Amino acid sequence: MIGFWTRFRIVLCGLAFAALAVLIGRRAYDLQVRQGDKLRSWAEDNYLKEIELAPQRGRIFDRNGKELASTAQFDSVFCNPRQLAGIPDAPRRLAKALSMDARELKKTLTSRRAFAWIRRKVTPQEAAAVKALGLPGVVIKKEPGRFYPFNELASTVVGHAGIDGKGLEGVELAFEKYLHGAGSQVLGIRDALGRDLLMDGLADQSAAAGKDVVLSVDKFLTYTTEQALLAAVHKHNAKGAVSVMMDPRTGEVLAMASVPSYNPNEPGDAVGRGATKNRAITDQFEPGSIMKAFTFAAAFDAGTLHLTDWFDCMWGRMPIGKVTIRDSHPLGTLIAADVFKHSSNIGTTKIARRLGREKLYDALTRFGFGHKTGIGLGGELNGILHPVAKWGEVAFANISFGQGLTVTPLQIAAGYAAIAAGGVYHPPRLGLRVIHQDGHSEALPLPPAARPEQRVISESVAHTMLDIMKGVTEKGGTATRAAIDGYPVAGKTGTGQKAVNGHYNDAYWLSSFVGVVPADNPRLVIVVMVDEPKPDHLGGLVAAPVFKEIAEAALGYLGVPPSEAMASKKKDKGLAADAKVAALPADRESAEGLGSDVALAQAQAAADADGQDVPIIDGEDVDGAEGVAATDRSDAPSDLVNVPSFKGLSIGQVIGVARRLGLEVAPEGSGLAVAQAPGPGSLPRGSICRVTFRPGG
């Protein structure tokens, strides 16, 4: 039993506790109610963030379903800087493992945040090195990243997506709304170790996933074009080169290549050095003689020019005011087709004068000059076509043969495609289809800015134009090196002087060639432009052979049958093999330096090939790929084919031969074939033959 005062003191202690408890309770009230919002926002700084659910980005396919851009899992390194604060040498060790700048990294690591990326998309080796450090708060996480299986291939068209899965360049940017998919931001939390946790369950990932986009470009044709351009740039010490290949029947762009290009897997400073530029739409320049086709077409269409008209080309000198128009090859009086064939500036000026400024201007506008084609890619330029009121006497003359206005390579391609398609302009298009997540595909509409399909010249004028353009690649024309065995080529060379600081300079040229092939039933329009080649600069010398290389490969690849007219011409000469051999001297003319042994090998290969395939050339009624296939099936039931040596053949020839044999070719490099694997001999039909090409000579 305790006494009164003891009990009293116990009560006192109890009261003291009660007082303390009141203080604690008040403190809790203060923290949780009065300062609650403030503290909560502090806390939310820790972990709350919009978690960007990197949606499965849609893939980009070429027209045959080859993946040009896909999504893969990459390792990324991030950390909680707070946890690293106590480890002084952490920045140095991390920097070493990731080969980064230690000082930069230190800045990141001393930030006050609980989360910071150290580096994203590291290599597996780097990830392993970081893991081996065993630093607390440093986490390696898998995240989806863009992967371009073919590296540089079509990079200037496809572009690339950034680290957050947003398109930055090219198709990746232009088709963002399809590729990126629906809204995918989820309010989420992140723990102190930086791991994402979703608050409201898992978001439906498939709904957020992007759609696949099918482009009109063809992987193989793009590859061939790029290789040919690279080789040309190398051979002619050029600054760059660009090429566009279009199907004139539809306006679909089959290849669009620029040099320099870049590897979209490691864009680095590519944007800064301009390597991401798709020069077919972002470069504009004075086209030179390739514009003459439009002057001629306009004049024919207006009825002010007839095939039988003659023009005095004044032996290369035509004074207009204080200026003298010159021709590179002084000539006298020429019939219209020869004015074109020899690319006389004076003759073209006279044709334009007969047509009149307004009509020339109207025609050029109809062909699409002075306005974007509206292909839908970013950065496309209009080109400069001054209003007709500003055309002086000299300017008018200049514009008629391609100086004093600027165009983009794609505009040229679209304009020639209109001629090739019987006078109907098809807007160039790149996007073909969108494939939805459930697998059904939907045709992509033309971009809203595209110029509508329209007739620009009459069909007969278009045929006339193709006829006179054929003269360019025939004997005596400016581009005999563009001629292709078995296929008539309609084309035009251009050798434009580049204006440097406002003055035309003899040292800077733009060599170009535009070809339509086969001229009698156009399947391809190919524009080749080589920027500042040295020392050769004539379009017929520099650009035309590139065209030939590309076109040959493309015709073989597409299975375009040789023209009847040319086939029958050969038939007149006897055996097909003989025809091939007979064609060789012409080839040699255009491709100088083709050694005699190579020529022999080529002849041999051609003979081998034709030994199996005589019906193609001999047959009277073979006019399509179906015919070829039917012949193959009926005449060669055996599953083994005799593969010849491809040595010395161009890519186009190899592909042509291989296609007829039923082989697949995996080409590497460009130029002439130097090796093949497996070697010549019997191979099962349908097997793949790897052929290595080296620049000829």
Place this chain on the structure above:
Amino acid sequence: MIATAGLRERVTDWMGRLRPGGAGRVGVSLRVPRPSTGPDRLLCGAVFGLIALGIVMVFSAGAAFAAKHYGDWTFFLKREAVYVVIGLVAFTFAARTDYSVYRRITYPLLFFSIALLAGVLVLGPRVNGAVRWYRFGGLSFQPCEPMKFSLTLYVSVLLARKADQVRDFSIGFLPPLVITGVVMGLLILQPDLGTAVVIGAVTMALLFVAGTRTSFILMALLVAAPIGWKFLVMGKSFRQQRLLAFLNPLEFRQNVGYQLWESLISVGSGGVWGRGLGEGRQKLFYLPEAHTDFVLSIIGEELGLVGVLSILAAFLVLIWRGYLAAARARDVFGSYLAFGLSSLFGLQALVNMGVVLGSLPTKGIPLPFISYGGSSLVVSLFMAGVLANISARKPEPGATPFFSAFRQRVAAGRNKRAEPGVRVVVETGAHRRRSAPVADPSPPSES
């Protein structure tokens, strides 16, 4: 009548209810000692409520940590369950064993505890700069927990025995002070400043209640103050920094004040009703020790002000009923022991809450019954059992040596129907019905 009575009478009248046998309800004053009513149900209810909440909150706060470090979300839950079972056995044992037995083992227990405490300084591994645990394989044991009970027991026994000599400095004041000083010294060496302060404060409170001269206590505080100052402020630089961080947590939130700051924003983001059980964010590795000393942070975040105040209320109930048991205990020893143990729970709880809420400098003190930790939980439940036993106000079973008393208890357990008078029923809801047939010693075989 009350209005005309003097202060002394009114206080006496009110205090009378605190006497043994006094009524628990206001307005009724029965001065007649009543027979045993079993352990205090409110007291036991508060303890079991805290334990239940503790199991849930340790799981909630520690699941993510457990998953990361042990690869098992339920790692702490499983262990906690084992500790709770052991603790409940200890509670039941203590509640059914008359507290007078501890009087006999006071000194062996005290010296054993001191030896354990001293031994840990030599044998224990250093964890986070402190030597506080014995490690046996995967198990660990914290010697300061039994020390809390041993020292409280010792001081209570001493003060009860000295009775009138308590006011004598060398007899009633110096011995407990010296022993407490030694224990505090050992704790400071670990270092475990928080427990040292709590133990010192409990001794002072016991001395105060026993009637030591106030001047002695003031003197002791005056002597202790400079020493404490030296340790708290002038001592190691990290303690100094901790103190600075305590004074301005926002500024030091990146380094030494990190834990405190995370604790504050955790509690603060709970608001009135909390985010909801299991919805806390700070336990996701932002707040270190979220399931041990800082579990209240997570309670504040998930259960809000309501949760924090409920815990505070539960501890106030525990203190209130503990002090009531002290006031009504059948002997002075029982009073002191009940007072000491209640104060021990109360001080630990309030210091822990003060630390978590940023009212006190950061000290490592667990929240009794709730924080994860086997030693603390088992010892706390045992002490709660002792408190329950004292609150039951049983007559002393006679002078039996400890072990024979134990044997007697075992025998009583075997024949509990036969000797219902000895039986103490812990289940709070059931004892009234069962204590009714005291006068009916019918053996079980006949029923």
